[in-house]
Amino acid sequence: MPRKxxxxxxxxSLRTPPHSAEAERGVLGSILLDAACDSRVLDLCTENGITxxxxxxxxxxxxxxxxxEMSHAGLTIDPLTLNERLRxxxxxxxxxxxxxxxxxxxxxxxxxxxxxxINIVRQKHLLRSVIACSRDAERRCFDEAVSADLVLGEVExxxxxxxxxxxxxxxxxxxxxTNTMGHIDRLFSLGPGAVAGLPTGFAxxxxxLKGLRNGEMIVLAARPSMGKTSLAMNIAECVALGKxxxxxxxxxxxxxxxxxxVFSLEMSTESLAMRMLCGFAGVPGFQIDQGLIxxxxxxxxxxxxxxxxxxxxxxxxxxxxxxxxxxxxxARRMKKRYKIELVVIDYLQLCNCREFAxxxxxxxxxxxxxxxxxxxxxxxxxxxxxxxxSRAPEQRGDKTNRPKLSDLRDSxxxxxxxxxxxxxxxPCKAPGDPDFDDKRLAIIDVAKHxxxxxxxxxxxxxxxxxxxxxxxxxxxxxxxxxxxxLPES
Numbered sequence: 001m002p003r004k005x006x007x008x009x010x011x012x013s014l015r016t017p018p019h020s021a022e023a024e025r026g027v028l029g030s031i032l033l034d035a036a037c038d039s040r041v042l043d044l045c046t047e048n049g050i051t052x053x054x055x056x057x058x059x060x061x062x063x064x065x066x067x068x069e070m071s072h073a074g075l076t077i078d079p080l081t082l083n084e085r086l087r088x089x090x091x092x093x094x095x096x097x098x099x100x101x102x103x104x105x106x107x108x109x110x111x112x113x114x115x116x117x118i119n120i121v122r123q124k125h126l127l128r129s130v131i132a133c134s135r136d137a138e139r140r141c142f143d144e145a146v147s148a149d150l151v152l153g154e155v156e157x158x159x160x161x162x163x164x165x166x167x168x169x170x171x172x173x174x175x176x177x178t179n180t181m182g183h184i185d186r187l188f189s190l191g192p193g194a195v196a197g198l199p200t201g202f203a204x205x206x207x208x209l210k211g212l213r214n215g216e217m218i219v220l221a222a223r224p225s226m227g228k229t230s231l232a233m234n235i236a237e238c239v240a241l242g243k244x245x246x247x248x249x250x251x252x253x254x255x256x257x258x259x260x261x262v263f264s265l266e267m268s269t270e271s272l273a274m275r276m277l278c279g280f281a282g283v284p285g286f287q288i289d290q291g292l293i294x295x296x297x298x299x300x301x302x303x304x305x306x307x308x309x310x311x312x313x314x315x316x317x318x319x320x321x322x323x324x325x326x327x328x329x330x331a332r333r334m335k336k337r338y339k340i341e342l343v344v345i346d347y348l349q350l351c352n353c354r355e356f357a358x359x360x361x362x363x364x365x366x367x368x369x370x371x372x373x374x375x376x377x378x379x380x381x382x383x384x385x386x387x388x389x390s391r392a393p394e395q396r397g398d399k400t401n402r403p404k405l406s407d408l409r410d411s412x413x414x415x416x417x418x419x420x421x422x423x424x425x426x427p428c429k430a431p432g433d434p435d436f437d438d439k440r441l442a443i444i445d446v447a448k449h450x451x452x453x454x455x456x457x458x459x460x461x462x463x464x465x466x467x468x469x470x471x472x473x474x475x476x477x478x479x480x481x482x483x484x485x486l487p488e489s
Contacts, residue, residue, distance in 0.1 A: 017056065017127075017128045017131060018124045018127040018128055018131075019056030019057070019124045019128070020120050020121065020124055021056075021057060021060075023120035023121050023124070024055050024056065024057060024060045024117075024121055025060065025104055025107060025108070026107075026108055026113070026114070026117035027041070027045065027050070027064075027114065027117045027118055028060060028063055028064060028067070028104050029104040029105055029107055029108025029111075030108055030110075030111040030113070030114035030117060031045075031064075031067055031077070031111075031114075032077070032078070032082070032101070032104060032105055032108075033105065033108060033111040034111040040111075040114075041111055041114040041118075042067070042068075042071050044114060044115055044118055045064075048118050048119070048122050049122065050064075050118060050122060050125075052065040052068070053125070054121050054122060054125040055121065055125075056124065056125075056128070058094075059094065059095040059096055059100065062091055062094055062095055063086075063095045063100075066082070066085055066086060066089065066091060067082070069085075070082070070085055079101050079102065079105065082101060083098055083101060126162065130159075130162060133155070133158045133159055133162060136155075136158070137151070137155040137158075140154065146354070147323075147354065149323060149326045150325055150326065150354055150355075152326075152329065153323070153325040153326045153328060153329035154325060156329045156332065157325070157328065157329065157332075160332065195209075195210045195211030196210045196211050196213060197209075197210065197211030197212045197213035197214065197216075197382060198211050198212040198213075198239055198341060198342060198382060199211050199212075199238070199239075199244070199250040200212060200235045200238060200239070201234065201235060201237070201238025201239065201243070201244040201245045201250065202234075202235075202238075202244070202457075202459065202468065202469075202470055203244070203470050204457050204458065204459060204470050204471060205444065205459070207457075208446050208449075208452070208453065208457050209420065209446065209449070209452060210451075210452055212239075212342065212382035212384070213382060213419075213451065214380045214381050214382060215376050215377045215380055215381070215382075215419075216376060216382050216383070216419035216420060216450075216451075217369075217372055217373045217376045217382075217383050217385060217417055217418050217419050217420075218382060218383065218384045218385070218418070218419065218420040218421075218422065219348075219385055219386075219387050219408070219414060219418040219420065219421045219422065220232055220384055220385070220386050220387070220422045220424060221386070221387040221388070221389050221403070221407075221408055221421065221422065221423055221424070222388075222389060222403070222423065222424035222425065223388075223389050223391075223393065223394075223401075223403070223425075223429075224388070225429075226424050226425060226426055226429070226442075227424065227426065227442065227461055227466065227468070228347075228386050228424050229266070229267065229346055229347075229386065230275070230279075230461075230466040230467065230468065231424060231442075231444075231468050232344050232346060232384055232386055233262075233272060233275065233276055233344075234279070234467060234468050235344075235384065236260045236262055236314060236342065236344050237276055237280065237309075237312065237314075238250070239258045239260050239341070239342050240258060240259065240260045240312040240313050240314045241257055241308065241309075241312050242255045242256045242257040242258065243255065245467075245468065245469055245470070246469070257312065257313055258313070258341040258342060259313035259314075259315065259338045259339055259340045259341055259342075260312075260313065260314050260315070260340060260341070260342045260343075260344065261315050261316075261317070261331060261334045261338070261340045261342070261343045261344070262314060262315070262316045262317070262343075262344045262346070263317050263319075263322065263327055263330075263331075263343070263344070263345045263346065264316055264317070264318045264346050265318075265319070265320055265321070265322055265345075265346060265347065265350035265351065266346055266347060266350060267318070267346070268318050269316045269318045272316060272318075273309075275466055276309060277302065277305055277306060277309060278302075278465065278466075279465045279466055279467040280305040280308070280309055281298070281301040281302045281304070281305035281306075282301060282465065283298045283301055283302060283465075284464040284465060285465075285466070286464070313338065315334055315338055315340065317330060320350070321350070321352060322350075322351060322352075323351075323352055323353065323354050324351050324352070324353050324367070324368045324371040324372065325353070325355075327345070327351065327375075328371060328374075328375045328378075331343055331375055331379060332378075332379065335379050335381070340379075340381065341381050342381060342382055342383075342384070343375070343376075343379070343381060343382070343383045343384070344383075344384045344385075344386075345372065345383065345384070345385040345386065346386045347385070347386035347387055347388065348365070348368060348369065348372070348385050348386065348387045348388075348414065349365070349387065349388050349409060351368045352364065352368070353367045353368050353371070355367070365414070366412075366413030366414075369413045369414045369417045369418075370413065370417055372385055372417070373417040373418075387408055387409065387414060388409045389403050389407045389408065389409055389423070390407050390408075390409045392404075392406070392407045393407055393425075398432070399430065399431070399432020399433070400427075400430050400432055400433045400434075401425065401429065401432075401433070402425065402445070403423040403425060403445070403447075404423075404447070405421060405423075405447050405448060407423075408421075415448065418448060419448075419449075419450040419451070420446065420449050420450065421446075421447045421448035421449075422444050422445070422446060422447070423444070423445040423447050424442065424443070424444050424445075425442075425443050425445070426441065426442050426443070426461065427441050427443065428441065439463075440460045440461055440462065441458065441459075441460070441461070441471070442458075442459045442460065442461040442468060443456050443457070443458055443459075444456065444457040444458075444459065445457075458471040459471050
């Protein structure tokens with residue numbers, strides 16, 4: 001017995017993408033009705049993120065593109081001038097001739113409903129964007145040459161960019177000026193010494209940097225065994241606890257804890273926790289490991305330190321060999337889930353970028369650096385990224401082993417992308433340094449500072465506790481105003 005034929009739904013590829021021809025024509029008609037007055041409708045389109053791609057019909061897309069061009073050029077917009085402009089650009093026939101323009105005006109009774117039409121066009125465009133992103137995600141899933149983690153990171157980023165488009169454009173210029181004035185007023189209310197960003201917990205460093213600013217990529221670079229991981233974790237500890245390195249409330253921060261994300265590509269979470277716990281408690285970790293200390297004497301110190309640190313909003317991801325796109329996706333999720341305000345990456349040379357891995361380490365590193373900077377801007381928070389230095393400081397023959405910006409390892413793109421570059425050295429590691437006998441001295445050379453002065457910052461370093469502290473002989477910062485220390489243009 002033959003099977004009865006049944007109707008099946010149309011294949012997805014044959015469906016018409018979401019759109020509203022009436023709303024698109026309503027937007028264009030409203031622009032023509034309103035443009036002779038104050039161009040309110042065009043301003044509404046800009047505020048709602050309407051672009052030529054928001055229109056589904058090619059004729060509507062071309063017509064809106066022409067109207068935007070006329071607006072940017074300061075040209076008068078009315079049916080006559082629009083006809084002339086389209087004719088001059090050989091677009092008049094493509095949009096349906098003068099009859100099309102007159103029909104738009106006749107079909108739109110008033111521009112008062114323009115906001116309603118704009119919202120419909122925006123919603124339909126978002127739906128088409130989601131469909132396109134979904135199809136691209138499906139296509140990428142069948143590409144066996146890329147890993148699932150990379151596909152997931154790319155897809156997540158594309159969908160989030162759609163969400164950003166839904167939320168509209170960024171701050172307008174008047175809003176930015178108003179917000180900046182509010183920020184300046186806050187700094188004035190805090191008095192001298194206030195910082196513009198997150199305090200690091202080190203008064204000497206904050207005096208130079210004025211805090212860790214949102215959207216900035218801060219590179220902390222040093223040769224091995226100089227203490228760059230220790231310094232980064234000391235800063236993370238201070239930010240997360242809302243206290244300076246000595247446990248005092250940080251000025252202007254009102255003792256506020258700030259969530260911190262740490263991507264530790266070199267050390268495990270347990271190793272970081274052990275180092276931070278011992279340093280915070282003031283107990284040398286190596287003495288615990290070797291059984292050189294009486295547990296009863298330090299138990300109270302460790303218990304108190306553990307109680308405080310357990311409350312610190314620090315989130316560690318110790319995955320090794322992390323792809324930078326995957327890292328961005330994980331940081332994005334941490335931002336959404338934990339409201340993180342600082343990211344620490346230890347360290348850049350252990351990251352990889354699968355898409356550019358076969359093009360040489362220099363190109364791969366430049367891509368990694370660019371992605372980290374993009375992450376700082378996207379998440380609007382400071383990112384501290386640790387970096388290795390080349391052997392050049394030890395090979396120059398000046399006996400002080402002072403590093404330079406050009407010593408950043410693998411790529412000059414790190415120097416270009418960074419907003420702040422901190423070069424850490426310890427004179428006791430260089431026999432030819434004048435301060436060689438000072439075993440506690442650590443010097444941070446602020447070699448690049450896009451928004452402030454450069455110069456050296458002197459800190460103390462306790463090797464047994466892997467813990468930094470402020471140096472009492474730092475002196476004043478009057479030299480910060482010298483021409484050589486001014487920020488870059």
